[in-house]
Amino acid sequence: MAEISKAEIEQLVKQIVSNLENNSNSVVSSGSSYSSTQYGGRQFIGIYSDMNDAIAAAGVAYKAVRAMSVEKRERIISAIRDLTRKEAEIMADLGVTETKMGKREHKKLKHILVADKTPGTEDIVSEARTGDDGLTLVEMAPFGVVGAITPSTNPSETVICNSMGMIAAGNSVVFNPHPGAICTSNYAVDLVNRASRAAGGPDILVVSMDKPTMDSAKIMQTHPAIRLLVCTGGPGVVRSVLSSGKKAIGAGAGNPPVIVDDTADIVKAGKDIIDGCTFDNNLPCIAEKEVFAFNNIKDRLISEMLKNGAYMISSAQADALAKIVLVEVTDKKTGKLKKTVNRECVGRDAAVLLDKIGVKVGNEVRCIICEAAFEHPFVQEELMMPILPIVGVSDIDEAIDLAVKAEHGNRHTAHMHSKNIDNLSRFASAVETTIFVKNAPSYAGIGFGGEGHTTFTIAGPTGEGLTSARSFTRKRRCVMADSFRII
Numbered sequence: 001m002a003e004i005s006k007a008e009i010e011q012l013v014k015q016i017v018s019n020l021e022n023n024s025n026s027v028v029s030s031g032s033s034y035s036s037t038q039y040g041g042r043q044f045i046g047i048y049s050d051m052n053d054a055i056a057a058a059g060v061a062y063k064a065v066r067a068m069s070v071e072k073r074e075r076i077i078s079a080i081r082d083l084t085r086k087e088a089e090i091m092a093d094l095g096v097t098e099t100k101m102g103k104r105e106h107k108k109l110k111h112i113l114v115a116d117k118t119p120g121t122e123d124i125v126s127e128a129r130t131g132d133d134g135l136t137l138v139e140m141a142p143f144g145v146v147g148a149i150t151p152s153t154n155p156s157e158t159v160i161c162n163s164m165g166m167i168a169a170g171n172s173v174v175f176n177p178h179p180g181a182i183c184t185s186n187y188a189v190d191l192v193n194r195a196s197r198a199a200g201g202p203d204i205l206v207v208s209m210d211k212p213t214m215d216s217a218k219i220m221q222t223h224p225a226i227r228l229l230v231c232t233g234g235p236g237v238v239r240s241v242l243s244s245g246k247k248a249i250g251a252g253a254g255n256p257p258v259i260v261d262d263t264a265d266i267v268k269a270g271k272d273i274i275d276g277c278t279f280d281n282n283l284p285c286i287a288e289k290e291v292f293a294f295n296n297i298k299d300r301l302i303s304e305m306l307k308n309g310a311y312m313i314s315s316a317q318a319d320a321l322a323k324i325v326l327v328e329v330t331d332k333k334t335g336k337l338k339k340t341v342n343r344e345c346v347g348r349d350a351a352v353l354l355d356k357i358g359v360k361v362g363n364e365v366r367c368i369i370c371e372a373a374f375e376h377p378f379v380q381e382e383l384m385m386p387i388l389p390i391v392g393v394s395d396i397d398e399a400i401d402l403a404v405k406a407e408h409g410n411r412h413t414a415h416m417h418s419k420n421i422d423n424l425s426r427f428a429s430a431v432e433t434t435i436f437v438k439n440a441p442s443y444a445g446i447g448f449g450g451e452g453h454t455t456f457t458i459a460g461p462t463g464e465g466l467t468s469a470r471s472f473t474r475k476r477r478c479v480m481a482d483s484f485r486i487i
């Protein structure tokens, strides 16, 4: 047998390394080399099979965070920002591959937004009050171990954003992520832990489950070591954590209406609404879900939407599509049939949805629009798909009345395009939402092209609003009687 030369061995090694690198780059598109515990062969840190073990590990992490200086916490957060920017594309790719929802380029932008605009330790501010009786200090203390439930729609974005805020506040976190996005969510958990290690923090700072279930969520909700529950998801899960008997932050469903009156810049409104509605294929809970347009500008608005990648379907086609994207299930409580979104259609491209009713279009079509009556399910249901119904209204009274009804009292998000400050104020006041965006795409409301910090946990039901580090703290008062007033 012929001997292999040193040069040939070197060549072989180079080839194997190169193959390995290529494989690790192609794992996501091949869809085979990732799981809830590893990515491209790298084992994730902080993933457990038993919720009790996960909570115990988070308890150890909490002790480490408590012992840490604020400066060190900030160093870890800064390392999380850096790694998130660096690996945004991987997480975007993984998110789309695993969940089959959303758009890679938008998911990448969402991760960069989280890295850039999630507040860190600067959000924690102590208050001091002095007077004749001395000094009283109020500090924002951690809760301890936070239990967090995260959605499939912004999986890694929510895990990273929650982790940054919760760690900045001095907590550790145990996640029970959505099972449909478990690999992407656990990639993010691992990223936070890698950042911690790189910045000299504990190896395990945040933890998650390899197979999260309703049962593991229940253990989390009832475990005595969990001091705060933070839930980002639909109405069912928010209801469940709010009835847990623990302090809970609930970030629930929305159905954001948009009003366009006849003073609006219609060219801008048409573009802004389509841009916002189609961002990540309408997955964000803040995205435009239905439009109420004054009858005297409705056709112009539609024509501007058509110039910006919208495709108009007839009412017969809308009814046919509604039968596909919404399915009827029996309500467990009432026993009655109710409509719910078809998970196979959530976050899908407009072209894929149109194909289901036999319409073939290219990817230049990013949104399906239709004229609809107020009662149409496209108006009433939170679809989370690039489908936008437009309801004609005769004046601002009708617009506000219907838009408030379509929001269903979620008090989540609403939008308006107008130059009439009275109309803007009236709608903002009537709809009582946590976010109200004027004359911009919806994502301006979470700091993308609008002022203010970002979050992917918008807590309407429990009132924290756009959560940040301070939302995950409890106030503690420390009193020094008769001293330390130095003036």
Ligand code: NAD
Pocket: 149, 150, 151, 152, 153, 154, 176, 177, 178, 179, 214, 217, 218, 232, 233, 234, 235, 236, 237, 240, 251, 252, 253, 254, 284, 285, 382, 456, 457, 458, 459, 460
């Ligand atoms: P979902 O409600 O299906 O799931 C959320 C999480 O809750 C998952 O981890 C799921 O496994 C779990 N879960 C569901 N029911 C549960 C129960 N009874 N007990 C314990 N755990 C339970 O949400 P999704 O489809 O991933 O996300 C979409 C929904 O979340 C939409 O309604 C959207 O508006 C909302 N959302 C809100 C915000 C916000 O900030 N307010 C952000 C993102 C998503």
